[in-house]
Amino acid sequence: MAFSFSVESLRLEKGSSMPLELEGTLDPIDLTRSEMKFPGPVRFEGQATNAGKHILVTGTAQAESVLTCDRCLEEYSMPLTVELLETFYRVDEAPAKEVLDDDARPYGLDDEIDLRESIEQGFLLQLPIKLLCSEECKGLCPQCGADRNKASCQCPPQDDWGLGLLLRDLKE
Numbered sequence: 001m002a003f004s005f006s007v008e009s010l011r012l013e014k015g016s017s018m019p020l021e022l023e024g025t026l027d028p029i030d031l032t033r034s035e036m037k038f039p040g041p042v043r044f045e046g047q048a049t050n051a052g053k054h055i056l057v058t059g060t061a062q063a064e065s066v067l068t069c070d071r072c073l074e075e076y077s078m079p080l081t082v083e084l085l086e087t088f089y090r091v092d093e094a095p096a097k098e099v100l101d102d103d104a105r106p107y108g109l110d111d112e113i114d115l116r117e118s119i120e121q122g123f124l125l126q127l128p129i130k131l132l133c134s135e136e137c138k139g140l141c142p143q144c145g146a147d148r149n150k151a152s153c154q155c156p157p158q159d160d161w162g163l164g165l166l167l168r169d170l171k172e
Contacts, residue, residue, distance in 0.1 A: 055113065061082050064078075086118050
């Protein structure tokens with residue numbers, strides 16, 4: 001597993017740390033309306049530190065993602081960088097709930113920590129609410145479906161679409 005590493009030796013001495021340089025691939029992530037794809041490698045550089053009852057992982061994950069524009073439905077590339085600060089505890093050494101950080105994650109008795117889920121969640125949080133290939137994207141014509149970034153269509157302009165049309169009809 002590309003984003004997994006062993007903390008067996010790290011657990012022996014409180015305060016000890018180890019550098020992390022991980023690289024791998026991520027499967028596409030379902031965004032409901034489309035997918036976030038990763039055509040190239042995803043890289044993570046950071047360190048893991050034994051903080052007593054838990055392992056603290058800090059570092060930076062970077063990747064190039066391919067997304068679908070919400071206006072024109074064309075794919076475009078977006079670089080992603082996320083800073084991670086994650087706390088992991090061994091399943092059999094879970095601290096009391098009052099002491100445990102809400103975001104702390106367990107790891108198994110095999111002493112392997114997998115950062116895949118943390119990296120994926122970090123990338124998801126970097127996405128804007130509206131995915132746009134550019135701020136100037138003109139989108140698709142609502143009448144004929146032509147991509148208005150590539151060519152202009154012959155459809156007459158219409159301002160009253162959707163909710164605006166319904167509200168106008170209610171007002172009259």
